[in-house]
Amino acid sequence: MMKQLIDLNEPYRRNYVPKPGDKQRKKMIALARLMNYGDMKTIYARLDNWARDQKFKKGWMAHNPAELDLLVAIFEQKVYTHYLTTLN
Structure with missing residues (x-):
């Protein structure tokens, strides 16, 4: 059963190309999570506000x-x- 589901998703995964800058955004999300910025919605909002101030x-x-x-x-x-x- 699981193999059938994986096989169904294979064409999608093969054609998937992440947006440019995806790795950088994920790194910023990871750092924000380490700093306890909150849930994902809050992290996105705080990072967006921070980026606008830069x-x-x-x-x-x-x-x-x-x-x-x-x-x-x-x-x-x-x-x-x-x-x-x-x-400290």
Whole structure:
């Protein structure tokens, strides 16, 4: 039964191509979860608001991969490290 279900989904999985910048967004989500930002809906809203306050003034999903690389670096080096220093 399970093999039949897997076989039905195979054409979809073979043709699936994630959006550009998907890995960067997932990394930011993972960091936000480590910082206890809340549930997924709250995380998306907070990351979107944070991204709008940064250099490019665009929503979180509107950035291209090059811009997301910069945002991830800022998020890791500034926001996450600040969170870690406030723990102690």
